[in-house]
Amino acid sequence: QQQVKQSPQSLIVQKGGISIINCAYENTAFDYFPWYQQFPGKGPALLIAIRPDVSEKKEGRFTISFNKSAKQFSLHIMDSQPGDSATYFCAASNAGKSTFGDGTTLTVKP
Amino acid sequence: GAGVSQSPRYKVAKRGQDVALRCDPISGHVSLFWYQQALGQGPEFLTYFQNEAQLDKSGLPSDRFFAERPEGSVSTLKIQRTQQEDSAVYLCASSQGTVSREQYFGPGTRLTVT
Numbered sequence: 001q002q003q004v005k006q007s008p009q010s011l012i013v014q015k016g017g018i019s020i021i022n023c024a025y026e027n028t029a030f031d032y033f034p035w036y037q038q039f040p041g042k043g044p045a046l047l048i049a050i051r052p053d054v055s056e057k058k059e060g061r062f063t064i065s066f067n068k069s070a071k072q073f074s075l076h077i078m079d080s081q082p083g084d085s086a087t088y089f090c091a092a093s094n095a096g097k098s099t100f101g102d103g104t105t106l107t108v109k110p
Numbered sequence: 111g112a113g114v115s116q117s118p119r120y121k122v123a124k125r126g127q128d129v130a131l132r133c134d135p136i137s138g139h140v141s142l143f144w145y146q147q148a149l150g151q152g153p154e155f156l157t158y159f160q161n162e163a164q165l166d167k168s169g170l171p172s173d174r175f176f177a178e179r180p181e182g183s184v185s186t187l188k189i190q191r192t193q194q195e196d197s198a199v200y201l202c203a204s205s206q207g208t209v210s211r212e213q214y215f216g217p218g219t220r221l222t223v224t
Contacts, residue, residue: 006152032211043114043201043215044153089152093211096141097166100152 003027004092006101013108019077021104023090026071030092030099035064035075038087038103047088048075080108112136114216116202122222123192131187131219135204142185143213144177145201153201159185160208192223 006023013019025033032051036044050057050064050073057064063076077084085108091098115134123129135142141160145153146169155169161182170177174193179185189196199220203213 004152034211034213036215041217043203043217045215046212049211091152095166096143096205096211096213097155097158098143098145098153098213099155102152103150 003099004090004101006090006104008104009102010105011107013080013106015080015082015108015110017080017108019080019084019106019108020074021088021090021106022072022074023092023101024070024072025092025099027092027094027099028071029094032093033064033066033073034091034093034098035062036089036091036100038089044089077106080106082108082110084108114202114204114214116200116216116219118219119217120220120222122224125193125223126191128188128190129192129221131189131200131221133185133187133202133204133216135183135185135202136206136214137183139204139206139214140182140208141205141213142179143203143205144185144187145203146171147199147201147218149198156187156200189221192221194223197221197223 034049035047038044061078066073090101144156147153158166159179174190176188199218201218203215
């Protein structure tokens, strides 16, 4: 049973464009929703996170939108840059234990 | 240290061998997590420690997998009688407190079982 579903699997965006990655979850006990960025050969790095009592959180070029009733959340990367090319994972956490989506490979073309 | 470190970075084991993977969390971090990441997939939870206490081991795939953190800092994940399906990247993460959610990941150990 996959508790966190992520889409799309891969995404190609032109430099300066907006990248949007979506996730949906099932377990309403989740209370923390982070996004991670992972480069090849490295561990995931926390990018931005949100709690379910907030509908949006913005940090620099990265924004999380959260829809509690729909059990969905998304990552928006504004002004995407080639250096943003990486794999992005959403996760949902309860009592510290995180369940991850399967990842989205983002390629930003110059 | 500045971040979470893991050793070895790469391990090749013959099927049936035992392996031990080490994690050094960020100094002072109370919570420590182990995840397994198969190729092309997201990390999957294995087990969780708070100090030296193993509070959740529900993700360990079989009794061949064993983790410990005897002094509440360094942790070791041991896999006995390795099988080909154990081939994956094993990630360790730590977080500062018992309720903090931010997890900091190490670079992982890539295990290949031949």
